[in-house]
Amino acid sequence: MNETDMFADAARAVLADRCTPGVVRAIEDRGLQAPEARALWTQLEATGLADAMLEEDRGGAGLGLAQAFGVLEQCGAHALPLPLGETMAARAVLDQGGQPQSGQIIALATGRLLADGGVHCAMVRSAHAADAVLVQVGSECRLLAVADARSAVQARAEDAALDWSAAQVQAAPQVAMAAGVDMRTLQAALVAAQMAGALGSVFRRTLQYANERQQFGRPIGKFQAIQHQLAVMSEQVFAARMAAQLGGTPPGGSGEGLQLDRLRVATAKARCSEAALAVAETAHAIHGAIGFTEEYDLQLYTRRLHAWRQTAGSESYWHRVAGEGLLQHQGLTLDLLRRITDVAPAH
Amino acid sequence: MSTLDSLALTCIPAQDEALRAEVRAFLAQATKEMPAHLRARSWGGYSTEFSRQLGARGWIGVTLPREYGGGGRSAFARYVLVEEFLNFGAPVGSHWIADRQSAPLILKYGTEAQKRFYIPRVCRGEAFFCIGMSEPNAGSDLASVATRAVPNAQGFLLNGQKIWTTNAHHCQYMIALVRTSGSAEDRQRGLSQVIVDLSLPGITVRPIEDLSGDSHFCEVFFDNVQLGLDALIGAEGQGWEQVTAELAFERSGPERLFSSIVLFDQWLDWVRTPAGRSEAAVLLAGKVLTQLAPLRAMSVAVQQRLAEGGSPIIEAALVKELGTTLEQFIPASIADALFAAESEDLPVELLMTLKYVTEASPSFSLRGGTRDILRGMIARGLGLR
Numbered sequence: 001m002n003e004t005d006m007f008a009d010a011a012r013a014v015l016a017d018r019c020t021p022g023v024v025r026a027i028e029d030r031g032l033q034a035p036e037a038r039a040l041w042t043q044l045e046a047t048g049l050a051d052a053m054l055e056e057d058r059g060g061a062g063l064g065l066a067q068a069f070g071v072l073e074q075c076g077a078h079a080l081p082l083p084l085g086e087t088m089a090a091r092a093v094l095d096q097g098g099q100p101q102s103g104q105i106i107a108l109a110t111g112r113l114l115a116d117g118g119v120h121c122a123m124v125r126s127a128h129a130a131d132a133v134l135v136q137v138g139s140e141c142r143l144l145a146v147a148d149a150r151s152a153v154q155a156r157a158e159d160a161a162l163d164w165s166a167a168q169v170q171a172a173p174q175v176a177m178a179a180g181v182d183m184r185t186l187q188a189a190l191v192a193a194q195m196a197g198a199l200g201s202v203f204r205r206t207l208q209y210a211n212e213r214q215q216f217g218r219p220i221g222k223f224q225a226i227q228h229q230l231a232v233m234s235e236q237v238f239a240a241r242m243a244a245q246l247g248g249t250p251p252g253g254s255g256e257g258l259q260l261d262r263l264r265v266a267t268a269k270a271r272c273s274e275a276a277l278a279v280a281e282t283a284h285a286i287h288g289a290i291g292f293t294e295e296y297d298l299q300l301y302t303r304r305l306h307a308w309r310q311t312a313g314s315e316s317y318w319h320r321v322a323g324e325g326l327l328q329h330q331g332l333t334l335d336l337l338r339r340i341t342d343v344a345p346a347h
Numbered sequence: 348m349s350t351l352d353s354l355a356l357t358c359i360p361a362q363d364e365a366l367r368a369e370v371r372a373f374l375a376q377a378t379k380e381m382p383a384h385l386r387a388r389s390w391g392g393y394s395t396e397f398s399r400q401l402g403a404r405g406w407i408g409v410t411l412p413r414e415y416g417g418g419g420r421s422a423f424a425r426y427v428l429v430e431e432f433l434n435f436g437a438p439v440g441s442h443w444i445a446d447r448q449s450a451p452l453i454l455k456y457g458t459e460a461q462k463r464f465y466i467p468r469v470c471r472g473e474a475f476f477c478i479g480m481s482e483p484n485a486g487s488d489l490a491s492v493a494t495r496a497v498p499n500a501q502g503f504l505l506n507g508q509k510i511w512t513t514n515a516h517h518c519q520y521m522i523a524l525v526r527t528s529g530s531a532e533d534r535q536r537g538l539s540q541v542i543v544d545l546s547l548p549g550i551t552v553r554p555i556e557d558l559s560g561d562s563h564f565c566e567v568f569f570d571n572v573q574l575g576l577d578a579l580i581g582a583e584g585q586g587w588e589q590v591t592a593e594l595a596f597e598r599s600g601p602e603r604l605f606s607s608i609v610l611f612d613q614w615l616d617w618v619r620t621p622a623g624r625s626e627a628a629v630l631l632a633g634k635v636l637t638q639l640a641p642l643r644a645m646s647v648a649v650q651q652r653l654a655e656g657g658s659p660i661i662e663a664a665l666v667k668e669l670g671t672t673l674e675q676f677i678p679a680s681i682a683d684a685l686f687a688a689e690s691e692d693l694p695v696e697l698l699m700t701l702k703y704v705t706e707a708s709p710s711f712s713l714r715g716g717t718r719d720i721l722r723g724m725i726a727r728g729l730g731l732r
Contacts, residue, residue: 200352207729227726234725235669238354238662242648243641245356263636270637315637316630323633327619333612334434334605336636341644342358 007063008070010047015078018043021297027081028158031128032105037082041105044084051102053092053258058100060092065248065258069193073244076197076308079300081158083107083126085190090134092258093141097175101143104131108187109162111135117166119144125187125311127151127160136183142172156307180251181258185265188312189247192268195308196244199237199272199279202301206230206283226286233282236275243271249343263325263340270318276305354648354662363423370406370428374435384699386436387609390602391563391707393517394438395472401439402472407446411454416467422654426601426647433605434612440514440563445469447600449476449522452540452593456581461542465520479509479523479543479567480590487720489524489590490534496525496541496574503527503541503579505549505572513714515552515565521545524586527579538586541578548572559706598715599649599663603670604642606711607677610704611635613697614681622692628684635680638673642666661728664721671712678704 018040026034044050049071054060063071072085082105090106107130111121119142124133132145149162164172177183207230210221220226247268251261280302284291291298309315329336358364377397378386385392401407409424411417418424432439450469453461468474485491494507505525515521521543529537545552549572554562581589615632617623645666652659682701685693712718726732 207731210731221731224723227729227731228719228722230729230731231668231722231725234729235665238665239638239641239645239669241352242354242356242644243637246640246644249356264640266633267637267640270633271641274638315634319630319633319637321633322636323629323631326615326632326636327624327629332434333608333615333636333639334430337640337643340636340640341356341647343356343644345355345357 005070007049007052007061007068008074011044011049011071011074011084012077014043014047015074015080019078019080021300024079024081024300027129031158032131033128037129041082044082045103049084050087051091053088054095054100058095060095063088064250065089065189065193065260066245066250069245069248072190072193072248073197073200073241076194076199076304077201079198079201079304080194081126082129085194086126086134086187087130089186089190089258090143093134093178093181094143094173094175096178097141099143099173099175101132106130106143107133107146108183108190109133109135110183111137113137114163114166117169119164119169121162123154124160124162125307126158127154127162128158133162134183136177139177140174141177141183142169142174144168144172178258181260184312185260185262186258188269188318189260189265191308191311192244192247192265192272195272195276195305196237196241198301198305198308199240199275202279202283202298202305203230203233203237205298205301206233206286209287220286229282229286233279236278240272240275240279243268246340246343261340263322263336266318266322266325267340269313270315270322273309273315273318276309280305353659354645354652356644357648357651359423359427359647360421363421363427366424366427367431370431371435373404374431374437378435378437381436381438382699383436383609383613383696384703385438387607387613387700387703388438388440388561388707389433389436389606389609390443391440391561392436392438393440393514395441395475395517397438398441398472398475400472401442402470405470407442407472408450408466408470411450411466411470415454415462416470417450418470422650426650430601430605433601434608436609441475441517442469442472444478444513444518445474445476448478448593449520452522452589453542453580456540456589458577460577461580465542474520475514475518476520476522477512477515477518477545477565479512479515479521479525481509481511483508483510487717490538490587491531492524492526492538493531494523494525494569496523496527496539496578498527499573501573502575502577503573505541505543505569505574507569509567509569510555510564512565512567513563515545515567516554516562519545521567522580524590527583527586535587537584538590539583540580540586540589541574542580543569543572543574543578547574557706557710559703561707594716598721599646599659599666599670601643601646603667603715604639604646604674606671606674607704607708610681610700611677613700614685617694617697622690625684625688627687631680631684635673635677638676642670642673646670661725664716664724664728667715668718668721668725671718674711675708678708 023036026036052061052063056062086108087106109121109124111119152161250259409418413419496503527539549570551568553566555564618628
């Protein structure tokens with residue numbers, strides 16, 4: 001077992017035990033106000049995962065996004081309602097910029113500088129499950145406390161629109177974005193990996209349901225129509241997972257830290273978002289009415305898939321990025337495909 | 348589900364990648380004068396002369412042992428070659444089946460005499476094979492094969508009919524799945540594979556014109572054809588097992604991703620011009636790229652698994668299903684994008700290429716196992732049946 005698998009296993013162990021459907025519901029409802037939230041976070045901190053993307057001489061494990069894939073996948077598989085992956089990346093960005101952080105749960109967002117010097121974020125994902133937000137404003141990032149912000153509701157209870165005053169912005173820790181990194185791309189790569197995990201969960205649950213649920217005297221999985229729907233679903237999950245793995249792979253197949261290849265991220269986020277729609281739709285179709293209820297856990301994952309599809313750019317956003325890249329590319333499409341897909345084996 | 352977690356990202360080994368530049372230089376020159384609508388035929392394109400040129404360069408049978416005239420290289424070397432052939436639209440149809448299926452089958456199951464007789468000629472681009480599997484009313488249900496090769500003193504007496512046999516009218520040989528004992532009610536039992544010299548008396552080959560006006564498929568009739576004892580390949584009665592293994596390994600290669608790529612590249616050239624550019628076209632270009640990329644990653648990963656001696660049958664079926672779906676999506680969506688504009692002033696060569704690929708595209712999800720058969724295989728792999 002290599003180190004990467006060890007981190008994924010650590011995440012799986014904690015999340016399977018502590019991130020139960022009841023805990024997910026509690027944190028979705030009340031954010032960090034829910035007692036379950038801090039209890040779960042304390043467990044996650046104890047594993048060292050939140051600092052795992054820091055350099056080893058800074059107390060981390062030096063994980064890049066590619067090595068963190070297994071951890072992110074587990075976050076998605078358990079519908080973790082806390083931004084662990086985002087916190088891992090944010091702490092690494094801050095640490096590289098000379099602003100080490102510990103203990104805080106950090107969300108990611110892109111913000112806009114207002115005329116009066118304040119910062120406005122129209123959409124902060126998981127704002128209510130975070131202590132702070134690492135906001136990219138232009139070429140800089142600032143770490144802004146959620147508690148300080150003027151907050152406005154967003155469509156999902158977990159999210160918020162946040163505003164900080166000029167004075168708060170001035171007082172906030174600030175780091176430059178590393179060359180070749182932007183918040184939206186970073187967030188898309190993180191979300192895609194979590195989507196891969198959630199897609200796997202939805203698929204496993206649906207497969208199990210089809211094997212158990214009896215209709216007309218036999219499990220519905222014995223009907224060819226259901227078998228074919230599950231086969232198509234597995235194709236989507238399979239392809240999305242490969243795409244998500246590509247998304248975290250640094251440019252040129254090797255590289256450090258948070259360096260990302262924008263076309264690989266486009267592949268990851270676009271493919272996972274497409275799969276999210278198809279997989280959620282089929283899962284609900286196969287589950288019938290029970291899957292539509294609040295008490296049945298399927299919805300924890302399918303609602304999250306829809307939310308993640310709408311995070312850091314939908315499939316069309318990333319199709320445009322990939323399309324522009326392809327049109328600027330000269331020569332065969334094959335050569336751009338090779339650039340995206342040729343990845344040196346991890347060991 | 349473990350299947351879905353099983354493939355790891357990987358890349359083609361450097362020593363095999365190194366082949367690409369030389370192959371590409373040759374193909375760029377060799378296909379320079381070919382219009383796109385002909386290159387779009389890719390592995391359906393037929394040229395014995397081109398096959399001989401590739402054979403002379405050692406680019407047929409690259410994975411076969413050197414002692415039989417092959418290249419003795421890894422499957423990844425072939426992967427690189429095939430990727431380049433398909434992306435340039437090289438007319439590789441003549442030797443395609445011999446290279447991909449027949450020679451490896453003979454290597455695996457054939458006698459020493461069969462290997463020495465057939466494989467070197469395949470590698471030189473001189474011996475072409477077709478595969479006699481389907482029969483009227485059989486389709487994907489190969490267990491219902493009824494063509495009989497009845498053992499007699501000289502060998503086998505062959506009677507029956509094959510259909511949908513690709514390029515039989517251009518080939519010297521067929522490897523046919525036939526019944527050597529029992530009856531159709533015995534299903535898989537009693538089936539064997541035989542090599543049929545198509546020049547033998549009693550054989551009639553009749554091309555079937557397809558809806559694009561091409562003739563790839565044929566009907567082949569056997570009327571008291573006397574085969575020698577050396578026609579049998581592998582063990583008598585083992586045909587089903589041999590055929591199943593053969594099909595499993597032809598489902599995940601580049602040929603399941605790139606059947607529409609010549610059209611796609613041709614269309615991109617148009618979208619790169621001011622007249623061809625539109626918002627919808629940019630989005631479509633990105634959609635295809637972001638679907639193709641994970642598919643290629645999966646295809647290469649399956650190849651890696653094969654190279655390690657595994658048999659990723661379900662993974663291969665997944666790749667083929669997704670791949671052929673995308674291959675069919677490309678002409679359909681390009682047609683939509685092109686004719687979403689007010690103007691119909693479009694490049695004729697592009698439209699001819701679109702016409703061909705549109706008309707050929709129904710075959711993409713038929714050849715090598717229909718969509719429904721593959722979904723059934725995947726369902727079996729998922730434990731549903």
